[in-house]
Ligand SMILES: Nc1ncnc2c1ncn2[C@@H]1O[C@H](COP(=O)(O)OP(=O)(O)OP(=O)(O)O)[C@@H](O)[C@H]1O
């Protein structure tokens with residue numbers, strides 16, 4: 001029985017297995033279970049092709065596993081897009097909408113009045129390094145600028161859970177650090193739940209409460225690394241011995257992910 005007084009997990013994945021069909025079937029995910037409590041910041045790292053994007057797409061209601069369940073805030077995400085704010089790995093900006101209109105798109109579709117959504121987008125553009133580009137078309141923006149615009153669009157969605165698929169992949173090191181700090185500040189202020197996919201181990205450690213490590217395909221969750229370092233964290237913290245030890249632990253976990261048994265339910269709450 002679930003206790004109605006206890007809020008459901010923000011993100012709950014149970015025994016998810018997904019195989020892509022076609023000439024040669026590809027098993028992308030195998031018995032993945034994962035639990036993230038409201039307000040937590042969790043990262044997912046793992047080798048390329050291990051099923052990270054597939055898992056996020058399932059939670060975004062855009063892909064359906066053959067087995068298992070995925071839910072956002074206690075509501076099944078199966079075939080139900082829009083429960084969480086999702087930033088896909090490819091930016092999917094609409095070429096015929098200017099920057100502000102692209103940024104406001106998700107919020108508008110979620111029911112926020114267009115004028116309000118666009119005013120908020122305009123207000124935040126400078127924080128995303130896009131000042132002066134309000135009226136630019138996506139084709140006039142660099143790869144990194146497009147990525148920041150897509151992140152802004154995701155942040156403007158009125159949702160408590162954010163699913164971010166490599167949001168900083170195309171950014172230079174300095175901009176990347178700025179955006180990480182910005183995301184951390186937003187998260188601390190509003191306490192949204194974030195599930196972030198990244199290839200950058202340092203980024204995962206700077207931002208997360210917990211980092212989950214996935215095995216090579218078929219993806220399973222094989223490690224759970226806690227990051228109890230005080231916040232706010234900055235890039236200066238990466239120079240500490242404590243941080244270096246955790247980074248080494250995480251890199252080791254990634255190296256051995258191929259021959260490690262999966263953890264039971266990967267839970268972002270430490271066991272009592
Ligand atoms: N629509 C699809 N049809 C068939 N196979 C797919 C499809 N999408 C993904 N795959 C396969 O499923 C596996 C997992 O892909 P996925 O994109 O989830 O990996 P990923 O961990 O996000 O990788 P990366 O780190 O490179 O982004 C890969 O082998 C990929 O080729």
Ligand SMILES: [Mg+2]
Nearest residue numbers: 052053054089
């Ligand atoms: Mg991916």
